[in-house]
Amino acid sequence: MYSDKVMDHFSNPRNVGEIENADGVGQVGNAKCGDIMRMYIKVDNDIITDVKFKTFGCGAAVATSSMATELIKGKPISEALKLTNKAVIEALDGLPPVKVHCSVLAEEAIKAAIKDYYDKNGIAHDIEAPGCSCDSCCGSCEVH
Ligand code: FES
Numbered sequence: 008m009y010s011d012k013v014m015d016h017f018s019n020p021r022n023v024g025e026i027e028n029a030d031g032v033g034q035v036g037n038a039k040c041g042d043i044m045r046m047y048i049k050v051d052n053d054i055i056t057d058v059k060f061k062t063f064g065c066g067a068a069v070a071t072s073s074m075a076t077e078l079i080k081g082k083p084i085s086e087a088l089k090l091t092n093k094a095v096i097e098a099l100d101g102l103p104p105v106k107v108h109c110s111v112l113a114e115e116a117i118k119a120a121i122k123d124y125y126d127k128n129g130i131a132h133d134i135e136a137p138g139c140s141c142d143s144c145c146g147s148c149e150v151h
Pocket of ligand 1: 008037038040041042065066067108109112
């Protein structure tokens with residue numbers, strides 16, 4: 008059911024944890040399952056020098072976030088903004104259709120973290136970050 012790459016990133020996820028004094032933090036909730044993802048980024052000269060994530064999501068959310076962080080680390084913000092969940096799924100050699108919604112968390116959390124970075128630094132942008140969509144927790148975390 009899961010590709011070797013999904014199993015690898017699930018069993019041995021890259022970039023898990025949090026970054027102290029992160030330049031941007033994004034938290035999103037998955038409207039479909041209620042799971043939560045938080046993404047931390049460090050930015051230097053428009054380059055994402057470090058990225059870490061924490062999630063209450065399932066194994067597919069862990070694997071897609073792990074791959075997504077690998078894909079944006081060391082890249083310019085403009086490239087990270089273009090990362091889609093589809094590209095992450097392709098990099099993982101596919102996901103079962105029922106798990107595709109899990110991959111959206113990583114893409115949205117990255118956008119939310121970049122939006123936070125831009126907002127904190129007074130940089131104009133047009134990112135429509137979805138933010139936390141879980142009604143029961145929204146407003147109660149330290150991010151929003
Ligand atoms: Fe919620 Fe996968 S079931 S992130």
